[in-house]
Amino acid sequence: MPARVHALVVVRPDGRTPAAFHLKRTLAALAAQTRAADALTIVVCGEHPGVAEVVAAAEADVIEAAATTSYAAATALASSRLEGADAVWLLAQDTAPEPEALTHLAGALERAPSVAFVAPKLVRWDDRSVIVSLGVTMARSGRTVGLADGEFDQGQHDGRDDVLGADVRGILVRADAWERLGGIDAALAGADEGLDLGVRARLAGARVVLVPPALVATADDGVAGLPSPLTPARRRRAAYARRVARLHRHLAYAPPVLAVAFWLVLLPLAAVRTVLHLLRKQPGLIVPDWMASVVVFARVLPVLRARAGIARTRRAAWSQLAALRATRAQERERTDDAGDDDVAGGYRRPELRFFTGGGAWLVLAALVVSVVAFSAVLAWPVLGGGALAPLREGVGQLWADAAWGRRALGLDTLGPADPFAAVVAVLGSLAWWDPSRALSILWVLAMPLAALGGWVAATRVTDRPFLRIVGGALWALAPAFLVALVDGRPTAVIAHLLLPWLLYAGSVAHRSWAAAGAASLLLAATAASAPSLVPALVVLWAGAIVLAVAVRAGRGVTRLLWIVVPGAALAAPLVWWAVAGADPWGLLADPGMVWAGPQVSADAVGRSLLVAGIPTPDVAGWQTLLADGPTWWVPLLAAPLALLALLAPLTQRWAAGITLLAVAAAGVATAVAAVGVSVAYTQSQAVALWPGAGLSLAWLGALGAALVALDAGLAPRLALARAGAGALVVLAVAVLAVPSLTAMSRGTAVLTDGPASTLPAYVAAEGRSDPDLGTIVLTPQSDGGVSAHVIWGGSETIGAQATIMSTRTSATPEDEEVAALAADLMTPAAEDVVSQVAGHGIAFVLLAPAWPAESDAAGTAALTARNALDQRDGLDAVGDTDKGALWRITEPVAQRPRVPAGTDRLAELIAAAQLGAVAIAVLLAIPTAASRRAARRSPRIVGPHWREWR
Structure with a gap:
């Protein structure tokens, strides 16, 4: 047994729990050792009254250091006090050894003279049955792999002996090895310190041995080791330390040529990892990753010192460490976050049942109805009438129209493009061979796409297949949507198709980055297609943030804040232009072709029709269909849906009902206000905003609230009543849709074949x-x-x-x-x-x-x-x-004047910023295996009870 063991305890009172509390237990555990330490040195990093009191009561040599002193630096300060010691026991304020720990560690060190240091089994501070760490290795990529981290201790690893390294907390190091190796490398920033010490010891010809019977409890709250990920700041700090340590080890261990090559690609590698972090839905790691890359890139001297130290003590070849490294299978097993989808007592989301639940049949039926109602459109290469017009003939021109620069109208107008131009560019690019054909295809597929979107949105409200079908059918038969199809309003049609998907993704954006990324793209496209919805959507977004702060203690707020970033990036040039020109009201204008089509007036009669969901003065076409017949009863067809929606707050899911009614109210307010606002002009006529976009938002909220009432407002045994009420609502709305669905066959639709060009x-x-x-x-x-x-x-x-x-x-x-x-x-x-x-x-x-x-x-x-x-x-x-x-x-025609100098550069900068924001959103929205697993562990329905919003 070594004649003299010197224990080093480093204290830094910056944890979440008072350091004095942990230090008392640690010092008491040291005093209770069956084999007591021969000397004790306490390094206090920073001032704290409670810690000073505990330290004063201990019989120890005390060293005072600055509060910013790292664990490696603190142990280096104490190394000068180790004279006469045969072994050094590395501890921290939150590492409390069990009574027999030092006996086991010292015995193992005595029995094996070739061992540089021995490591205990680290267990949780409050539960010794959970292993915190028992041996560490690394993969060929340099990634740190814990051999037993987070497992329940059932003795399954007690037979393990030789390892590549170990957690630095609690290790017992031979004094001569400690001096020869130079202690802990301070350039590691607090991560992988025991692993690096073990690698250097192995290269020096020594061994690293585990001693599982020696138990040391740790709270992950001290100066040694990585902090527990209890707060975002701690998670960022741990990520930074891990990345610094890994990059530093790469540069210290690699052959000279490879080390130089790796140093040169550090910053480009950080850019690549930024994309990977977005794909993995871990944007919080981007900043720590860049900080670590910049720090390691600039810190050349610590790398040179580490390489010199390894060269000075090295006695063994790197190949001798290969057997102790983790294989790819072990790396995947220990670091893959897959796990089982079903943990004991955990939640597993039921299947979507799109095919078995009738969703596919609903979409097929909507396709049949659409083909019958708009069959002529299939033969039209260019869709005309209303606010429709051709698209550019080339994809390049489509995207050029979406960028800042010279506009295709006006003598020589320079300025920002409407964000809707990007939506048109995406749509036209889907039919790159003939972009104008995209609108014809969209018109035929609009109803089945709406049915699909409504069905998917209904899955956030109910898991009953019949009610999901009701939701999809009602969304496809919405009066504002069908009127937009018949009157040729592409912006309203696109906004209606996007809204249910925005509800589907936005309602769970606080849960995951994948949902937040998808919601941000959908919000940007919706706002671009229907700018009049922006005030209502901003109010709802702000309400979601307030709810997250009040109910979820701020969890998920960062994801909610991201939702508006891509849309803001796309709209920023136009907003700046409007504000600089003192015309911010123009931002609400409907994009695309300006068309003064039929819509209700801004009087009491017109606005009463809006409350019923009808945006046109001909009562959704019934006045034309009935000629001189009475139409007073037509708005009453929306009454069953409205009554069910109003009942939602009276059910046990009152919170979801109230929220959806708030969405409906925001939509109605938008529509009622829109008809009284005229900000666009065509020829010499002012054109009021189209209220149909607001009605689509209102219909979405009312439909969701009605489904809540049907789902939670009736007992399970009243299934027949539920089915009857749902069928009645669908029947009433279907009757309301008859004029729109027959307008093409009756020749009353505004849609026309072409023109291929608005010019001769x-x-x-x-x-x-x-x-x-x-x-x-x-x-x-x-x-x-x-x-x-x-x-x-x-x-x-x-x-x-x-x-x-x-x-x-x-x-x-x-x-x-x-x-x-x-x-x-x-x-x-x-x-x-x-x-x-x-x-x-x-x-x-x-x-x-x-x-x-x-x-x-x-x-x-x-x-x-x-x-x-x-x-x-x-x-x-x-x-x-x-x-x-x-x-x-007939006279010589000059070339169109060139744009002023600097305009192209400005356009490139704006396009780069906008594409960057959209690219980040796309990367976040792309689902991964991990994001799908996480989604399956959370309920699909949002807000079954207000407590579940937490």
């Missing part, structure tokens, strides 16, 4: 290959005026629309120049106007039909303009077309 075919053919070909369009107005605007390329397209132009209320210098050119073109006395027009890159002049309807004043203006244009030198009349009278400029 001659211009479209020229502009197809030259997107910088300009056309000035003159449109006589009913009041005798003329509207003038410039279109670039072969057609106006949905993605090329810009609210920075459709919502401005004051003329810009470009507007004034276009107006001057138009006035000069229609004034016979004006000279050289054609050359001025050609100098701007404009090659055609189109005199469009009068808008909105032919009048005497409009006819006079059109005749005057035509006569003036026919008499112009430099204009060659192409002739009358279905889009109006067309003239071609």
